[in-house]
Amino acid sequence: MKIDSINNGIVIDHITAGRGMELYRLLGLDSLDCSVALIRNTASRKMGKKDIIKIDADIPVSFDVIGYVDPGITVNVIRGGVIAEKRTIELPATLTGVIKCKNPRCITTVEQELDHVFKLVDRETKTYRCIYCEAKAE
Amino acid sequence: MKSLIDILDLSTEEIDSLVDTALDIIASPAKYAEKCRGKKLATLFFEPSTRTRLSFEAAMMELGGNVIGFSEASSSSATKGESVADTAKVISCYADIIAMRHPKEGAPLVASMNASIPVINAGDGGHNHPTQTLADLLTIRREKGHFDNLTVGFCGDLKFGRTVHSLINALSRYTGVKFVLISPDELKLPGYVIRDVIEKNGLPYVETRSLEEVMPELDILYMTRVQGERFFSEEEYLRLRDSYILDTEKLKGAKEDLVIMHPLPRVNEISVAVDRDPRACYFKQVLNGKYVRMALILKLLTEAGTI
Numbered sequence: 001m002k003i004d005s006i007n008n009g010i011v012i013d014h015i016t017a018g019r020g021m022e023l024y025r026l027l028g029l030d031s032l033d034c035s036v037a038l039i040r041n042t043a044s045r046k047m048g049k050k051d052i053i054k055i056d057a058d059i060p061v062s063f064d065v066i067g068y069v070d071p072g073i074t075v076n077v078i079r080g081g082v083i084a085e086k087r088t089i090e091l092p093a094t095l096t097g098v099i100k101c102k103n104p105r106c107i108t109t110v111e112q113e114l115d116h117v118f119k120l121v122d123r124e125t126k127t128y129r130c131i132y133c134e135a136k137a138e
Numbered sequence: 139m140k141s142l143i144d145i146l147d148l149s150t151e152e153i154d155s156l157v158d159t160a161l162d163i164i165a166s167p168a169k170y171a172e173k174c175r176g177k178k179l180a181t182l183f184f185e186p187s188t189r190t191r192l193s194f195e196a197a198m199m200e201l202g203g204n205v206i207g208f209s210e211a212s213s214s215s216a217t218k219g220e221s222v223a224d225t226a227k228v229i230s231c232y233a234d235i236i237a238m239r240h241p242k243e244g245a246p247l248v249a250s251m252n253a254s255i256p257v258i259n260a261g262d263g264g265h266n267h268p269t270q271t272l273a274d275l276l277t278i279r280r281e282k283g284h285f286d287n288l289t290v291g292f293c294g295d296l297k298f299g300r301t302v303h304s305l306i307n308a309l310s311r312y313t314g315v316k317f318v319l320i321s322p323d324e325l326k327l328p329g330y331v332i333r334d335v336i337e338k339n340g341l342p343y344v345e346t347r348s349l350e351e352v353m354p355e356l357d358i359l360y361m362t363r364v365q366g367e368r369f370f371s372e373e374e375y376l377r378l379r380d381s382y383i384l385d386t387e388k389l390k391g392a393k394e395d396l397v398i399m400h401p402l403p404r405v406n407e408i409s410v411a412v413d414r415d416p417r418a419c420y421f422k423q424v425l426n427g428k429y430v431r432m433a434l435i436l437k438l439l440t441e442a443g444t445i
Contacts, residue, residue: 105263107244111221114248132244133265136330 009034010061011076012053017041019070020051026065026098029055067092068099068128093120095128095137103135140441141250141257142434145268145308152437153308156272157279159433160426167200173436174203174445180233181207182225182249183260184216184240189402189424190260190269194237197431206233226253234444235435238262256438258431264300269434270401271304273427277419278358280426281397287314289355294320294362294382294407296327301401302362303331310339317343318352322378325364349382354391359384361400361420363407385409392417399423 015023020038029036035056044050055061058077066073067089077085095118101108108114108130118128118137128137142148148156163170179198183191186209195205208214215225222240226249229236236253238246239260246259246266261267278285290309292302296319306327309315317336319327326345336343346352353359364382366375383406384398400408400420412418439445 103243105241105243105265107222107240107242107248107262110242111223111248113221114223130244132247133263134243 005081006035006054006056006078007081009057009078010053010055010059011078012055012061012066013050013074013076014044014047015051015053015073016070017047017049017051020053023051023066023069024053026069027061029053032057032059034059062098063087063089064092064095065098068095071126091120091123091126094118095120099128099137101130101133101135102138103130103133106130106133106135108132140438141246141253141259142268142438143247143250143257143259144266145271145304147268150311153272153275156430156433156437157276159436160276160429161280163429163432170201170432170436172202174198174201174439177201177203177235177439177444178233179203179205179207179435180229180236181205181209181260182214182229182236182238182240183207183209184211184214184238184245186210187239187261190239191237193424193428194258194260194269194431197428197435200428201432201435203234203435207237222248223252225249226257230254235439235442255444256442258434258438264298266304267300268304269427269431270301271308272430272434273423274301274305274360274399274401275308276426276430277399277423278397280422281419282357285309285312285315288357289316289318290358290360291318291320291349291352291356292327292360292362293349293384294364295325296321296362297325298365299362299401302327302360305360306331307335310335310341315341317341318356319343319345320347320349320352320382321345322347322364322381324374324378347381349384350388350391353388354393356392356396358397358399359392361398361404361408363405383407383409384412386411386415389415389417 020040024038037054039052041049071091073089075087076083096115100116117131119131121127121129181191198205222245230253235256237258237260238249240262243263243265246262250257296302396417398418
C-alpha cells in the first residue's frame with residue numbers, strides 16, 4: 001500500500017496497533033478538510049505491528065491526548081518535506097479537557113464552564129484522578 | 139494564596155504547629171482575644187451544617203473578629219445560578235477569609251482557585267472535611283500527648299465515612315501507628331485507602347467484624363454511625379446494627395486510658411450510658427474543633443499577611 005509522503009504536516013508514528021482509530025476520533029481529525037491518512041497494522045521492526053496517522057497540514061495537536069491514549073508515540077512535524085521536530089510523547093502529568101469526570105457528586109457536574117482536569121497519581125498503573133473530587137478516571 | 143482544602147495540604151510540621159497554637163489558645167485565651175479585630179470570616183454554607191458553621195463563627199468571634207455569610211444555598215446567589223468561582227471572587231471583596239461547605243465534591247477547591255483570600259474547606263459532600271480531622275488530631279494530642287505508636291480502632295461505616303478516611307490519611311504519616319478496622323463486610327474500608335495510604339506507608343492493620351475481640355488492644359476507638367440506607371436489606375441492617383453499638387458491656391475489656399471518639403452527630407451507636415465514662419471524649423472533640431479552627435484562621439490570615 002502506498003501513501004504519499006507529506007510536505008508540510010504531522011506524522012503520528014509508533015501508535016500501538018489498533019489504537020489509531022481511537023486517537024483519530026479524540027484528536028477530532030474527522031472534522032479536518034485536509035488529507036488525513038490512518039494506516040492500521042503496518043509492519044514495524046520495533047513493535048511488530050503499528051498504526052500511523054499522517055496529517056497533510058501543520059495543525060495544533062494535543063500532546064496530552066496522544067500521551068494519554070498511547071504513551072510512547074512519536075510525533076514528527078514535517079516542514080518542507082523534512083522532519084523539523086520530533087517528539088516522543090510521555091504520559092502527561094495533567095490532562096485538561098481530555099476526559100470527563102463521571103462522578104455525579106463532582107462540582108464539574110453542575111458547573112459546566114469548569115475545565116475537567118485530571119492528575120496522574122500513579123505512572124505505573126496509568127491512574128488519573130479528578131483534581132476536584134479525586135474520582136479515578138475511567 | 140494558602141488555603142486548606144485537604145488535610146494532606148498540611149505537612150506534619152504544620153499540623154504539629156497548629157496543634158501547639160491550639161494548646162496555647164486553650165492555656166491563654168486572653169492573648170488571642172483581639173488577634174482578628176476588624177477582620178471578617180465569611181461562612182458560605184451551601185448546605186446546612188449548624189455545628190460546623192457555629193464552630194467556625196465561635197472561633198472567629200473568640201479571636202475578636204466578625205462573621206458574615208449564609209447558612210444554606212437558598213439564601214445565596216447560587217439560586218440565581220451564580221458559579222462557585224464568581225461567588226469566591228465577590229466574597230473576596232467583602233471578607234478576609236472564607237469557610238465553605240458545599241454538597242458538591244471539589245467546590246471549595248474551585249473557590250480557592252478563584253478567591254484572593256484564603257479558603258477553608260468546611261466539608262464538600264462525602265469528600266473532605268479537614269477541620270474535623272484537625273479536631274480529631276487535637277483531641278488525640280490532648281488525651282495521649284503524641285500521635286506516634288498508637289493502636290487506633292475505627293468502627294462502623296468505614297466505607298463511606300469521610301472523617302475516617304481523612305484521619306487515616308493524617309495518622310499514616312506518623313510512625314508506629316497500627317490500624318484496627320472494625321466493620322461489617324458491606325462497610326469495609328475501600329481497597330484504595332488500604333493500598334494507597336496504609337500499605338504505602340508500611341503501617342500494620344487488621345480487619346475484623348468483632349469489636350469485642352479487639353477492644354483490649356486499642357488506644358483510640360473512633361466510632362462512626364452505621365446507617366440503615368447503606369444496606370441492601372432492612373433485615374441485614376437490623377442483624378448487624380447492634381454489633382457496632384458501643385455500650386458499657388463492650389467496654390469491659392478496654393484499656394483504662396482508652397480514648398473514645400466520634401465525629402458526631404451520634405444517633406444510637408454509642409449508648410448514652412457511655413457518656414459518663416471518663417474515656418468518652420466525643421464532646422471534648424467538639425470543643426477542640428473550635429480551638430483548632432481558631433489556630434487555623436490565625437495561621438492562614440498570618441500567611442496571607444492580613445494580620
